[in-house]
Amino acid sequence: MVIKGLSGLVSNDLAIDLGTANTLVALRGKGVILREPSVVSLHKDTHRVLSIGKEAKRMLGRVPGNIEVIRPLRCGVIADFECTMAMLRYFITKAHNRKRWVRPRIIIGVPSGITQVEKRAVRESGELAGARAVYLIEEPMAAAIGSGLPVTEPVGNMILDIGGGTTEVAVISLAGIVYSRSVRVAGDTIDEAIVNYMKRKYNLFIGERTAEDLKIQLGTVMPQESPRTAHVTGRDFLTGLPKTVEINEAEIYDAIIEPARVIVETVQVALERTPPELAADMIDQGIVMAGGGAMLDGLDALIREETGLPVTIAEDPLLSVVKGVCALLEDIDLLEKVSIER
Ligand code: ADP
Ligand code: MG
Numbered sequence: 001m002v003i004k005g006l007s008g009l010v011s012n013d014l015a016i017d018l019g020t021a022n023t024l025v026a027l028r029g030k031g032v033i034l035r036e037p038s039v040v041s042l043h044k045d046t047h048r049v050l051s052i053g054k055e056a057k058r059m060l061g062r063v064p065g066n067i068e069v070i071r072p073l074r075c076g077v078i079a080d081f082e083c084t085m086a087m088l089r090y091f092i093t094k095a096h097n098r099k100r101w102v103r104p105r106i107i108i109g110v111p112s113g114i115t116q117v118e119k120r121a122v123r124e125s126g127e128l129a130g131a132r133a134v135y136l137i138e139e140p141m142a143a144a145i146g147s148g149l150p151v152t153e154p155v156g157n158m159i160l161d162i163g164g165g166t167t168e169v170a171v172i173s174l175a176g177i178v179y180s181r182s183v184r185v186a187g188d189t190i191d192e193a194i195v196n197y198m199k200r201k202y203n204l205f206i207g208e209r210t211a212e213d214l215k216i217q218l219g220t221v222m223p224q225e226s227p228r229t230a231h232v233t234g235r236d237f238l239t240g241l242p243k244t245v246e247i248n249e250a251e252i253y254d255a256i257i258e259p260a261r262v263i264v265e266t267v268q269v270a271l272e273r274t275p276p277e278l279a280a281d282m283i284d285q286g287i288v289m290a291g292g293g294a295m296l297d298g299l300d301a302l303i304r305e306e307t308g309l310p311v312t313i314a315e316d317p318l319l320s321v322v323k324g325v326c327a328l329l330e331d332i333d334l335l336e337k338v339s340i341e342r
Pocket of ligand 2: 017019020139161163291321
């Protein structure tokens with residue numbers, strides 16, 4: 001039961017999407033109030049945290065030797081415990097700013113790959129940040145709810161969440177995850193594929209952020225007849241000097257098609273492993289894509305082509321998880337059903 005007294009009116013319950021690339025925080029009744037990269041910069045020797053979020057991401061690729069910029073959840077597991085906790089506490093405090101006088105409920109969406117120990121640590125961080133109760137929910141479930149899928153119905157709902165570090169595919173029916181799989185091929189892998197391609201073909205060294213920009217600007221897995229082009233600046237391996245080259249969509253296609261195919265195969269395997277009745281539902285229900293990677297040009301069409309199923313991209317795919325978590329703040333019954341048990 002939710003007590004709807006004064007505290008109900010000034011509720012400061014939080015919904016958090018602790019993503020491998022981005023962390024989003026929504027306030028009950030208000031929507032998304034914070035959206036920052038899941039990045040931390042630290043002093044190498046002392047391991048002291050210097051900055052978190054946007055500020056830390058700006059430093060990526062531009063730091064002197066004694067500073068390190070890390071993404072503590074990069075691989076869908078908590079690689080750096082302390083940093084993840086520092087980041088989580090910082091975001092919660094920042095989201096609450098002056099309203100720390102009511103102890104909130106916090107629901108946190110976590111990558112489905114994290115371990116029992118990591119889950120406990122995330123929960124404790126929420127408590128340390130002042131939460132009265134902390135619930136955890138698996139991100140594919142949150143993404144499905146946030147994309148408006150009828151997760152409580154006895155039908156097969158397939159959600160494909162392509163983030164930075166991981167791609168998660170899940171089949172959900174009757175508020176439970178029937179099948180799920182997480183692979184470490186997602187947005188970051190595609191960026192790395194672009195970095196490698198530029199190295200191979202042009203002897204050009206570019207940073208991760210440049211590669212990500214290129215992907216967003218030109219990336220496609222369905223090249224067009226008249227390809228778009230862009231200029232890329234990096235460092236020439238041979239001369240060590242800055243160099244600019246012009247590159248087209250078809251080249252980016254060559255660079256990224258392999259990781260894109262791994263994502264398609266992950267969906268195909270999921271379909272093969274889904275119980276037949278639920279798989280049959282997918283002919284009508286189709287597959288819903290969420291996460292930033294869902295916006296990669298042509299990926300929906302490629303999956304449609306390879307599976308023969310209807311494929312749609314969630315409205316605002318970067319917000320699917322946080323929207324789902326936020327919906328659970330309002331629906332305690334569903335929350336009890338879908339949250340991860342202690
Ligand atoms: P996570 O949930 O793992 O934090 P997000 O869902 O926030 O990840 O998605 C981040 C990923 O989406 C990044 O790899 C980013 O480069 C990618 N991305 C964002 N916008 C686009 C776009 N328009 N096209 C392709 N990829 C995109
Ligand atoms: Mg995500």
